[in-house]
Every structure is written in structure tokens, then in C-alpha cells.
Amino acid sequence: MNSNKIISTIALILCVFSINAQDLSSIYSKVNPAVVVIYTQENSIVTNGNNESTQVTTNNLGSGFLISRDLIVTAAHVVKVPESLKVLFVDNEVINAKVISTYQSADIALIKLEHPKINPTTVTFGDSDSVKVGQQVFVVGAPFGIDHSLSSGYVSGFKRQSMGKNPFTTVDFIQTDAAINQGNSGGPMFNLDGEVIGIVSHIATKTGGFQGIGYACSSNLASYLLLNNKMPWLGGELHPLSPEETAILNVPQKSGLLVQRVASGSIFDKMGVKGGTTEAIIKNRKLILGGDIILTFNNVTFEVTDQSLIDIANVAKDITKDSNFQITVLRNGRVITLKY
CATH class of the missing domain: 2.40.10.10 (Trypsin-like serine proteases)
Structure with a gap:
């Protein structure tokens, strides 16, 4: 390749980079106030x-x-x-x-x-099913608390578990090399049309810092679950117990939900659900013990099976502030019923 061709190639590359930078800057200025x-x-x-x-x-x-x-x-x-x-x-x-x-x-x-934002800038969900590997994306968020920082990259893959009727196990993540760090979680991943195609979730790392592999929940799954199939927040951090863990804790069934923490003012708090009091390590897993172990939701026994979780999801999604709702829990060796 002669020198003229080399110069032309370099000029073309610089021109493409310049156009992309200008496009990204323009899109960022439009969507940033929504972040x-x-x-x-x-x-x-x-x-x-x-x-x-x-x-x-x-x-x-x-x-x-x-x-x-x-x-x-x-x-x-x-x-x-x-x-x-x-x-x-x-x-x-x-x-x-x-x-x-x-x-x-x-x-x-x-x-x-608590009250609506006056004159808000909002963003919309794009179609994440149309996203392809190699497509350029950018992320806006607060990495390490640095407000409204932008990072850009490309879609590098997908991590999916086929969508079924069980909302508790549905997974659909977009993989990207756009830099993601602590504080970015929950921020939007945009396509070059300024549409949200992903919600930043986590990174794959061996050091604790970003190493080129980050994941964002797909916009289509987020839209389906949060806007069309929304299940109310009960206000508890729960750990599904394995059969081995239930045996260690003397639970009278093969599975259950160990309540770790309960938020003040939440549905669980109003029902009297108790969170844990003592940190412990069981099978190399750190848990908070001493809280209630949930056995049933409206007479549906909790089991780590698709049908049980689907049944529980169907119960939970119909709960409103006026609903009648009850659970049974194991507390201090006794099974008691809590009502909402």
C-alpha cells in the first residue's frame, strides 16, 4: 500500500470516529436528563x-x-x-x-x-430482540458516584434462559464491553437511536473491577415483567433454602424461604414478618439466621419447582393494598399464620 492510500485510509477512519463521536454526543444530550x-x-x-x-x-x-x-x-x-x-x-x-x-x-x-417530576425528560424501551452482536451501545450512570458518566462499547453476546411462565427464573441479559462499575447498576444501556435496550445489572470479574464483560437485563423482559406483569414488592430479602439447608434448620418440608431482612413500612412489615438477627455461614454461604422461614403463600407450599413458583407468582401478582393475603412461617420451632 503506497503512502497516499495509507493517508486516505487513516483519514477515513478518523472521519468515521468523528461522526460516531458527534452522533453519541447529540444522543447523550437528549437522553441524559432522564438518567x-x-x-x-x-x-x-x-x-x-x-x-x-x-x-x-x-x-x-x-x-x-x-x-x-x-x-x-x-x-x-x-x-x-x-x-x-x-x-x-x-x-x-x-x-x-x-x-x-x-x-x-x-x-x-x-x-x-413521592410526587411527579415537573417537565420531565423520559426515555422509552427499544426492541432488545433486534439487538445484534457487534452493535454499538452506550451506558449512562453514576460509576463510583460520578454522576451522568458515559461509557460506550459494543454488544458482545447474550446470556439467556428461555422465557416461560415462571417469572422468578427468567433470565435475558445482553453482554457488552462498555465499561460498567459500581454505581452503574440500574442505569440504562442505549442504542444509537436513544432507546433503552438494557438495564445495567452486573459484571464478570476476577478482580472486583471491570474487565470487559458486563451484563444488562434486556428491555423486552423488563417491559414485560415491570409494566405488564408487575408483582408487588413485599419488602423482604429472601433466601430460597435448599433441601440440605432445610434439614440443617429442621424445617418441616423440603424447601422454604428464609427471611433475611424486612423493610419498615412494607407489606411484610405490616404482616409482622421477622427478619434475621445473627450472621452465620452454612456450606460456605453467608446467611442471616433467626428470622422467619416462609412455608406457604395463601396455602401454596413453597417448593423450588417451576409449578410451585408459578402458583406463588399468580398469588402475588393479584395482591393489592385491599387484598386478603396470608402466609405460614416457621418461627422458633412453631408454624404460625400471618395475615395481611
Whole structure:
């Protein structure tokens, strides 16, 4: 290749980069006001050097995005069991919010502002099924608390479990090399049309930092679960017990849900559900013991099977503030019924 061809090739590459940068800058300026920073306070159980467990308050942050005047989508792990939930907008307005619905397996959540945002900028979901490997995307969020930071990259793959009737095990993640770090969770992944095609979830890492592999829940799954099939937030952090764990804890059935924490003012809190009090390690897994173990939802026995989880989901999605709802729990060796 002669020098003229080399110069022409370099000029073409620089031109393409310049066009892409200009396009990204223009799209970013339009969608950025819809991106928010989410601050939470949670009560956690920690164990000190004397093996004494105490309750402490922890502060956490994540990202999210506005889809209407008062609804925000984020990641489920950003809003596990918040005692306090505040949303910071790009204009520095702060509005309190509450959790409406969460799906842990998909790592998505819907929260509602205490009052609507005036003159809001909102974003819409794009069709994540049309996304292809090699497509350029960009992420906006608050990595390490640095507000409204942009990172760009490409779709590098997918991690999927076929959608069925069981919303607790449905998985549909888009893999990307766009930089994702602590604080990005819950933020939007955009295509070059400014549509949200993913909700930032987690990274694959051996060091704790970003190593080129990040995942975002697909927009189609998020839309289906949060907007069309939304299940109310009960307000508890739950651990599904394995048959081995139920045997260790003397649970009178093969599975159950160990209550780790309960948020104040939530449905579970109003029902009197108790969270754990003591940290322990069972089979190399850190758990909080001493809380209730949920055995049934409205007489549906909890089991780690698709049909049981589908039945429980059908019960939960019909719960409203006026619903009659009950669970049975194992507490201090006794089975008791709690009603809502």
C-alpha cells in the first residue's frame, strides 16, 4: 500500500470516529436528563470480632432512568430492602421514592416518586430482540458516584434462559464491553437511536473491577415483567433454602424461604414478618439466621419447582393494598399464620 492510500485510509477512519463521536454526543444530550442517581439507606446485620451480631445502617447508590412523570426503572439489587430511598435528578432536585415491584433473577425493579417530576425528560424501551452482536451501545450512570458518566462499547453476546411462565427464573441479559462499575447498576444501556435496550445489572470479574464483560437485563423482559406483569414488592430479602439447608434448620418440608431482612413500612412489615438477627455461614454461604422461614403463600407450599413458583407468582401478582393475603412461617420451632 503506497503512502497516499495509507493517508486516505487513516483519514477515513478518523472521519468515521468523528461522526460516531458527534452522533453519541447529540444522543447523550437528549437522553441524559432522564438518567437519575438513586441513594438508599438499609439496615444490615454485621458480626464483629467477638462473633456478636449488630444492626448497622449502610448507605448505597445506583442509577436508574425515568420512563414517566413518576416511574423509574433500576436494578433490583440497588433497592433490596431500603429504609430510605431518594432520587437525584440532573437539575439537582431530590425526590423521595418507594419500591413498587422487583424481580431478583432478572435484576430489575420499578420505583415510584413521592410526587411527579415537573417537565420531565423520559426515555422509552427499544426492541432488545433486534439487538445484534457487534452493535454499538452506550451506558449512562453514576460509576463510583460520578454522576451522568458515559461509557460506550459494543454488544458482545447474550446470556439467556428461555422465557416461560415462571417469572422468578427468567433470565435475558445482553453482554457488552462498555465499561460498567459500581454505581452503574440500574442505569440504562442505549442504542444509537436513544432507546433503552438494557438495564445495567452486573459484571464478570476476577478482580472486583471491570474487565470487559458486563451484563444488562434486556428491555423486552423488563417491559414485560415491570409494566405488564408487575408483582408487588413485599419488602423482604429472601433466601430460597435448599433441601440440605432445610434439614440443617429442621424445617418441616423440603424447601422454604428464609427471611433475611424486612423493610419498615412494607407489606411484610405490616404482616409482622421477622427478619434475621445473627450472621452465620452454612456450606460456605453467608446467611442471616433467626428470622422467619416462609412455608406457604395463601396455602401454596413453597417448593423450588417451576409449578410451585408459578402458583406463588399468580398469588402475588393479584395482591393489592385491599387484598386478603396470608402466609405460614416457621418461627422458633412453631408454624404460625400471618395475615395481611
